Amino acid sequence: MGGVTISWIGALIGLAIAIILILKKLNPVYALFLGAILGALIGGANLEDTVNILVAGTQSVMGTVIRVLAAGILAGTMMKSGAAETIAQAIVNQFGEGKAILSLALATMVITAVGVFIPVAVLIVAPIALSVGKKMGISKLALLLALSGGGKAGNVISPNPNTIAAAHGFHVELSRLMIYDFIPAVFGLAVTVLVATLVKHKGVKITASDMIETDHNNRDLPSLRRAIVAPVVAIVLLMINPIGEIFHISVLASFKVDAMYILPIAGVLGMIAMGHHKQILAYSASGLQNMTATVLILIGAGAIAGLISASNLSTEVVALIKASGISGTFLAPISGILMAAATASTSTGVILATGSFSKAILDMGTAPIAAAAMVHTGATVIDQLPQGNYFHVTGSSMNMSIKERMSVVPYEALVGGTMAIVATVLYGFLF
Template identity: 65%
Template sequence: MNITLAWWAALIGLALAIALILKKLNTTYALMLGAIVGCLIGGASLPDTVKIVVAGSQSVMGTVVRVLAAGVLAGVMMESGAANRIARAIVDKLGERLAILSLALATMIICAVGVFIPVAVLIVAPIAIEVGSRIGISKLALLVALSGGGKAGNIISPNPNTIAVASGFKVQPSAVMIGSFIPALFGLAAAVLLATLLQHKGRVVTMADLGEEPAKQDDAKALPSLSSSLVAPVTAVILLLLNPVGSVLHIAILEKFQIDAMYILPLASILGLLAMKQGKHILDFTKAGLNRMVDVVLILIGAGALGGLITTSDLPKQIVNLINAVGVPGSFLAPIAGILMGAATASTSTAVILGSSSFGASILSFGVSPVAAAVTMQAGATVIDQLPHGNYFHVTAKSLNMTLGERMKVVPYEFLVGLTMTVVATLMYLVF
């Protein structure tokens, strides 16, 4: 198929998809409808439109397979109580004196071991309410700590966003995880600093915000031991890092260890289940993990379809020309694309799949390495991905029983956390 659509048609398709998402149409359908309309008004025939949409969707199948594999780990960590145990251990160890640091760090680590960021916030939120009500911390400060810590953990985790951006630039997820580690630490520091400054600003959280259901879920006596809870994430991290470490240290046997995350994540999950003596629940836990991945997979397919529209158009070429005309270094296209797509879709995963599939070739044409592009784009996608047209905004508001107005006040501080990570990643990989 040899066809190039007009750049303005791709922009209209993207704008339509965003408008439909804001109107609460299912995100997958919004993305696909935007792709179809963009193709048709751009001059594609009905058969060509089908080919473009199908080709775009097919391009994300590698990501989909790995995301489904990640669902096994996510299901095990959440349903077994392992994530909850790890979070409580961190908070108990650091104590109330370092409450904000402990809460941000707990959310970061829970997210880093493969739990979705909204779920990580939901897991730590009841603990945050308990601690915050005792020492008088505001809801604003607590959510800045939880969301900021979650954002930091999200860029170093085997979560769908990391898998998607790694697949988009054809690098290993472990390379993106390692490359994002220092920006993540800066993000954690920014979250803790901001939350500390805000701890007495706004309405103080109370035990009434906890509700009965979270309290029941957080029964510490029913949780597995800390050592057994760590088996699955530690195994996954070690196996994922073997090949990158071997490449850095030139250890031949480790360089040959090229087992994909598709194998590693389910294997680590099963070992973790056996360590927690919950092997009999494997079917229930994997089913729960798969259920949580369904929406992500569908969104990725829709994003792939819209990405097919953009890559078939001359929009990437026009953007490169615009960047050259205004004098912005072309290497900055990766974080810029991440920021713009994150704001447009209010989803880190959707942002990076759109950004990498639509602008990947253009970004690499400026001489940017695939790892640098992946790391900076993913960091950029965390800057404005918490807007109200995404689920994360509403899920996190509910976790601390916040009103819409209270939740909106958190957005600028989340922006600063994401911007901190983006600036650090950009300086590390694109400037120095």
């Protein structure tokens, strides 16, 4: 790529510069581009080679960009129509206040799993959580852990940008990755409920002022039957091919329709089912707006991926792991953990991990689908740090101080860590 091989030192320096600039609050897109440029120049490229490396890198992520933009229509439908809110309320009502923590965690898991961004999912369920928590005497810490842990579990089985990036980064089907992540997600949900139950009386309780400041105005929400049309259509269409391959049904196995088609179709059918066909343009525009930041970061991460691909870093990483005697399988979850921690973002962490280390991970003999699952779940471990928006948005949803919000971080890491460990054991060693 670019007619020159970059030294691994230059590639690492470029990656480090990008991460440091992100931590210093420079716009992530500019940070990634600047890191890629400086890394290429330090690594031995001239100005022309550097441009070629960046262009080739950004071109490599265009497949992911297209799918993420397509997913925006489904996301916009679920968020703007009130469908996600309807689903959340239905789950909480079904389980009742006696199983409050389970119902809140499951509600956030489900609406994240059907295509709603995890911070938005937490914001949607938070008013319900505050109401239930005040009646039941459950602390803010336990409530936010239930929402965040459930959201993390749903996020790894969702058609959201992080899953799309993980699937495309290792060239596997989105639906296959969603299936592979299902068992880790169930373990994540179980740990969320268990730990949140244990700490439900620890920390600050809900007060009347929290209810006034956080409560949402009542909206004219769609019925549950109409609200689930979009996610049901998406899930059914995405699962046709994997089910056909698992059960050797040739008719189903031959159904190879990309998520790029399925997610917008599901979104539009959902709008029609809810009687919101006149809002197709508005909901699509909202979904596109929500996806814009992720797409820009994808392009920036593509530049870093171009730098790494043009370097001999993968070869050096593989040689180092073999010399150390440590199983190369651990590179997948560790890369996801470190990149997501550095950027405080699941999506950005997955994008950087796949762009920077996918070749090294695959060179160690790890199967692509296993690698995708391990990187993806690894990115959920400590992606909730203060340098990212998720930390602050979710803290505000519970009217928490910075100190109170920080107290939840270790418990969230337990949930993500559980999913990463389960995925690593299952797909890195057992299967």
